[in-house]
Amino acid sequence: xxxxxxxxxxxPGSQAEALLDGVQKKLGMTPNLMRTMxxxxxxxxxxxxxxxxxxxxxxxxxxREQIALTVGEVNRCEYCLAAHTALAKMAGLSDEEIDDSRAxxxxxxxxxxxxxxxxxxxxxxGRVSDEDVAATRAANVTDxxxxxxxxxxxxxxxxxxxxxxxxxxxDFPEVEPAAKSASSTC
Numbered sequence: 001x002x003x004x005x006x007x008x009x010x011x012p013g014s015q016a017e018a019l020l021d022g023v024q025k026k027l028g029m030t031p032n033l034m035r036t037m038x039x040x041x042x043x044x045x046x047x048x049x050x051x052x053x054x055x056x057x058x059x060x061x062x063x064r065e066q067i068a069l070t071v072g073e074v075n076r077c078e079y080c081l082a083a084h085t086a087l088a089k090m091a092g093l094s095d096e097e098i099d100d101s102r103a104x105x106x107x108x109x110x111x112x113x114x115x116x117x118x119x120x121x122x123x124x125x126g127r128v129s130d131e132d133v134a135a136t137r138a139a140n141v142t143d144x145x146x147x148x149x150x151x152x153x154x155x156x157x158x159x160x161x162x163x164x165x166x167x168x169x170x171d172f173p174e175v176e177p178a179a180k181s182a183s184s185t186c
Contacts, residue, residue, distance in 0.1 A: 004166040006035035016041040019048060032171045033079060033159060043162075050155050057148045062091045063111065066101035067118045067152045073102040073177060074122045077160035082172035102178060113139030114149055121153045 007016055016038035024030045037044040057064065065088040072080035081102070088098050097106070104119040106112040117136040120128050136146060162168070 002032075002036070002167050002169050004036050004039055004168075006032045006169065007038035008035070016044050019044050023048070029171075031083065032169050033083065033163065036166050036168050037162065047155075047158070050151075050158075054148070054152055054155060057152070058142075058144060059114075059148050059152070062088070062093055063114065064152055065091050065093065066097070066106070066111065066115060067149065068156045069098060069101040070104045070115045070118050071122055071153055071156035072160060073104070074119055075157065075160040075164075076177040077163050078174065078177060079163040079168045079170050079172075080156065080160050081175040081177060082170050085175045086172045110139045110141060113141055114145070117141070117146070118149050118153050121150060122157065126150070 007020070019041060020030050020035065020038055023034050034044060034047070037047055054064065055061075059067075065084055068080065068084040069088060072084055085098055088101070093101070100106050101115060104115045106115055113136050117128070117132065120132050124132075133146065137143075141149075
C-alpha cells in the first residue's frame with residue numbers, strides 16, 4: 001500500500017497540474033511515480049528537469065535504460081525495474097539484453113565497462129578507486145561519458161529511494177528483483 005498518495009492531474013488547485021499535463025502529453029500516460037512526486041511540485045519539476053537534461057547526454061537512450069536497469073536491480077526497486085524494463089523494450093533492447101543489464105553485464109566491451117562502473121558507483125556510494133576509473137577509461141569510455149554515468153546513476157538512485165519511501169504503486173508490468181530480500185518493499 002502506498003505511503004504517499006498519487007496526485008490526480010485534474011485535482012482542483014493542484015500546483016502540479018501543468019507539469020502532470022506535460023508528462024501525459026509526452027508519455028501518453030502519467031506514471032504513478034510522477035503523480036506521487038507531484039505532492040511537491042518542486043520535487044516533480046526537479047526530477048523532470050534533471051531527466052530532460054540527461055536526455056541530451058552523449059549516451060544513447062538504450063544505454064541510459066541499461067544503466068537504469070543496473071541501478072534498479074542493485075537497489076531492488078520494483079517500480080523502477082518495471083518501468084525501465086518497459087522503457088528498455090521501447091528503446092529496442094531484447095529480453096536477454098534487459099536481463100544482462102540488470103546483472104550489470106553485456107557482451108559489448110564498452111557497455112560492460114559502463115554498467116560495471118555504474119554498479120560500482122552505487123555499491124561504493126560514489127567512492128570508486130583510481131583503478132576503477134582507469135579500467136572504465138580503458139574500455140574507451142570518455143571523461144564526459146563517466147560524468148554522464150554518474151549523473152544517470154544519481155537520477156536513478158533518487159527515483160529508487162523515492163519509491164522505497166513512498167511505496168509507489170507499480171503501474172507497469174511487474175518485474176521482480178533478482179535477489180529480493182525479506183526487508184525490501186520496493
